[in-house]
Amino acid sequence: MKKVLVATEKPFSQVAVDEIRIIVEEAGYKLELLEKYTSEAELLDAVAHAEALIVRSDKVTSKVLEAAKDLKIVVRAGAGYDNLDLDACNEKGVVAMNTPGQNSNAVAELVFGMMIYGIRKQFSGASGTELRGKSLGIHAYGNVGYYVGKIAEGFGMKVYGYDPYVGADRMQAHGVEPLSSVEELYRTCEFVSLHIPANDITKNSINKALLSMMPQGAVLINTARKEVIAEDELLEVMEERPDFMYLSDIAPSNAQVIAEKFPDRFFFTPKKMGAQTEEANVNAGMAAARQIVSYFLTGDETHRVNR
Structure with missing residues (x-):
């Protein structure tokens, strides 16, 4: 047996x-x-x-x-x-x-839970902003990315995607506008949701050069892996851009520094809980x-x- x-x-x-x-x-x-x-x-x-x-x-x-x-x-x-x-x-x-x-739908729903919590000023009573009409970039269009796009459609967001391994036809069939480069995704979108794996190519690939391209009111949402973030460069961006917010299902190594310096511009779950x-x-x-x-x-x- x-x-x-x-x-x-x-x-x-x-x-x-x-x-x-x-x-x-x-x-x-x-x-x-x-x-x-x-x-x-x-x-x-x-x-x-x-x-x-x-x-x-x-x-x-x-x-x-x-x-x-x-x-x-x-x-x-x-x-x-x-x-x-x-x-x-x-x-x-x-x-x-x-x-x-x-667990794709569970992760996708968490993305929007964190987004709303962040842009509504952590439900503190302060005036926040809305998702409708904003641009959302999906960085890697797999199973989670698909659900993120469908939920974003319900919020009335403009949805873009970048994934070199997924055909443009597939994204277009789902109502997602494919972009030709990762740089274009970050230049275009106020919100970017990360769904890339952590490997030799992607580790530390989300860096200052990319993040600095994001429009005013930028929000980066990470439900992937913390290793894909160049954490020191993320900190530099947050220091230089008071409009930049980081929301993550994986607390970075410098989480305490971010919490001390930018208490109203971050949220980290206490443990990885997308699934x-x-x-x-x-x-x-x-x-x-x-x-x-x-x-x-x-x-x-x-x-x-x-x-």
């Missing part, structure tokens, strides 16, 4: 666990849980005989993979997968997957379980992220 381990320092909701169990056990596999673990040693012990592993933000390192002698597949329940050591997965012959799209909804939690967990079953039954590698 195949063993599927769900290892989550921050556990899934009980509803999600129940749904995962149904999918796994109906396939004839055994489900094991490691929740709220406090040491790597616990994880190393738990993965020893697992053939499949489901994680959330838990780090699957080369050491974990070395301990998981029987592991065939690991699925990160969520879109980002920088917590998986893909090189080590390749070395050990382990298939690594993510579950794209399952922290009941619906996203359940959707991602169920998708991970289904992908494991499909892989074992048919060899389906649709959402594989290592090659």
